[in-house]
Amino acid sequence: MTDYTDTIRSFIENEMAAPGTKVTLSPSDSLIDKGIVDSLGVQRLIAYLEKEFGVQIADTEIVPEHFETISAVAEFINFKLGAKG
Amino acid sequence: MDATTFTAEQDKFREMAMEFARRDLNPGAKEREKLGKFFEEGWRKCAEFGIPGITMPEEYGGLGLDTMTAVATMEGLGYACRDSGLLFSLNSHIWTCESPINRFGTPGQRRRYLPGLISGELKGGHAMTEPEAGSDAFSMRCRAEKRGDRYLLNGSKTFITNAPIADLLLVFAVTDGSKGFAGISAFIVEKGFPGFSAGRPLETMGLRTCPLGEVFLEDCEVPEENRLGAEGSGAAIFNSEMEWERSCLFAAHLGAMEKILEECVEYARQRHQFGRAIGKCQSVSHKIADMKLRTELSRLMLHRVAGLKSAGRRAPLESAMAKLFISESYVQNAGDALQIHGAYGYSTEFDFERNLRDAIAGKIYSGTSEIQRNIIASFLGL
Ligand SMILES: Cc1cc2nc3c(=O)[nH]c(=O)nc-3n(C[C@H](O)[C@H](O)[C@H](O)COP(=O)(O)OP(=O)(O)OC[C@H]3O[C@@H](n4cnc5c(N)ncnc54)[C@H](O)[C@@H]3O)c2cc1C
Numbered sequence: 001m002t003d004y005t006d007t008i009r010s011f012i013e014n015e016m017a018a019p020g021t022k023v024t025l026s027p028s029d030s031l032i033d034k035g036i037v038d039s040l041g042v043q044r045l046i047a048y049l050e051k052e053f054g055v056q057i058a059d060t061e062i063v064p065e066h067f068e069t070i071s072a073v074a075e076f077i078n079f080k081l082g083a084k085g
Numbered sequence: 086m087d088a089t090t091f092t093a094e095q096d097k098f099r100e101m102a103m104e105f106a107r108r109d110l111n112p113g114a115k116e117r118e119k120l121g122k123f124f125e126e127g128w129r130k131c132a133e134f135g136i137p138g139i140t141m142p143e144e145y146g147g148l149g150l151d152t153m154t155a156v157a158t159m160e161g162l163g164y165a166c167r168d169s170g171l172l173f174s175l176n177s178h179i180w181t182c183e184s185p186i187n188r189f190g191t192p193g194q195r196r197r198y199l200p201g202l203i204s205g206e207l208k209g210g211h212a213m214t215e216p217e218a219g220s221d222a223f224s225m226r227c228r229a230e231k232r233g234d235r236y237l238l239n240g241s242k243t244f245i246t247n248a249p250i251a252d253l254l255l256v257f258a259v260t261d262g263s264k265g266f267a268g269i270s271a272f273i274v275e276k277g278f279p280g281f282s283a284g285r286p287l288e289t290m291g292l293r294t295c296p297l298g299e300v301f302l303e304d305c306e307v308p309e310e311n312r313l314g315a316e317g318s319g320a321a322i323f324n325s326e327m328e329w330e331r332s333c334l335f336a337a338h339l340g341a342m343e344k345i346l347e348e349c350v351e352y353a354r355q356r357h358q359f360g361r362a363i364g365k366c367q368s369v370s371h372k373i374a375d376m377k378l379r380t381e382l383s384r385l386m387l388h389r390v391a392g393l394k395s396a397g398r399r400a401p402l403e404s405a406m407a408k409l410f411i412s413e414s415y416v417q418n419a420g421d422a423l424q425i426h427g428a429y430g431y432s433t434e435f436d437f438e439r440n441l442r443d444a445i446a447g448k449i450y451s452g453t454s455e456i457q458r459n460i461i462a463s464f465l466g467l
Pocket of ligand 1: 177210211212213214218219220221243244245246247292297446449450451452453454455456459
């Protein structure tokens, strides 16, 4: 099982934080509490994950558990890639 | 009309929808518009025709057809139907209630609600907007508190399409106040649930035959089995709904633009002033050329996004761009058509002024034009 934490962290830190701000996140930081991911941000994050990892994420899978932290996102991607076989 | 992206069967649906609208929906439309009267009989006929069930599964009474067929039908209705409030009411029912129940519902929820929504016996809608939370919808105040096997909903909603006539609404409420947008959940609320009430229809500038109103929830009891999706998935359900609505509802606008364009060409050819057809004046012909351009670009954008949805793809950016472009093009074309027809365009005897009043709403519902630009900018990393 590959650990995608750094790839995902890099996208979130560089692309999702407010333009011009530098953020450093730990894998367990709450992306929602820190205001990094909002309802629109989730859509951008999903578009990125689908493209980067070649997975299809169903609307029913867009639940907070999968997007609360970088670790949760990485775990979810591993699950999706595993399911893809 | 030309619509090269449709198959012969989809084209047939569009033609049939046009005929149906002329025959069954247009009689009395002007009078209803004046009075702001919902066309109950027309709703029933639309359901008989199969409109609410086009893309719905056959096991619940739907036709089980693809998204492009729904778009073709809506284009045909938009072209020929003069009761645009009824079309808007139907579209809200389909994209913001029936379709999310089909996609997010449990088998039990689908069995309970889809047959009635498809047959037209039940009317639906969704309730997100609140007096203090419009574009910033996720800052809502409406709360849902878990009490045993039910939720108690408290709050109020406003500008809710179909609220005065709805049998059920998809109501969004906060289940976890500490999580922002991730603490919002969706509930299927029946009008008969204790603590639910809807206000009288609000007076509006356009879409006057579509009832729009307030909803009040006072310790409204909603059984747990009526929560749609998991707790906290309200934002995902809402975003998904909006994506579908932005991808399909605006087909009716495209149809209306096609009709208006044809009428403008016809009028510019036959109306003579200063000894020649007004279409020979470049300021008129160029206006019409730009109308044609906006109509064709709208078609390309709409068919592209509907094609993506038909293929099961996500299209948040594409649907925002299509919604923005089509709704603004419709306002522009409706205004230009009115100008080209001069005082006849301004007169309530014809449909040009109504088209303009109806068109303006499209820049507000489904997320305002400004919010669509925010979505586009966000996808560009801004
Ligand atoms: C015909 C019609 C039908 C509707 N049906 C429904 C329905 O069925 N269910 C439902 O829940 N709601 C419905 N609505 C409500 C609709 O969703 C809201 O009107 C819409 O989201 C805008 O909210 P608001 O009217 O409170 O305006 P506000 O959000 O107060 O906005 C006022 C102005 O400020 C602009 N603005 C706000 N924030 C920003 C920003 N961040 N950046 C740039 N500009 C901004 C807006 O674009 C707008 O021009 C309907 C509205 C209409 C007109």
